[in-house]
Amino acid sequence: MFRRREAVPFAFVAESDRFRSNVTPPPRERLRPSEVLGRTLIGLTVVAGLVGSLVLGMPSLQSGDAGGRQQSEASHGR
Template sequence: MSRRREPVPFAFIAEADRFRSNVAPPPPERPSFREVAGRWLLGLTIVAALVGSLVVGTPALSPDHSVKTQQSQASQGR
């Protein structure tokens, strides 16, 4: 492994920590009405999709009583 022979100037790193600019960055642009409306619409779409999947998936998670009644009726008929 080769070592660097030239000295590394660390003074610029310490100097950069102390440096403060007197030029303020420009303020961020305010989002337009269309951008805000688009974000709300996207959020509403995501929430509606989650609620819809919960509504559609809930019956699949509930115990199915109709299978037991059909089996018990078939066994009583024999």
């Protein structure tokens, strides 16, 4: 494959791992109230969807004998 032609001293590579910059990043911008409200509404929508899916899915997760009784009664009738 492709090989580098110039050698890289190992000390340079090791030094790059612990390099710290003395330049501080700019301060983070504050979110506008409309952005906070939008993110809150999105979060509430996701939570409401999860809760709704649990409420609608719980009857199918319950082990009831109603389905088994109907099937057994139908098989005894023959």
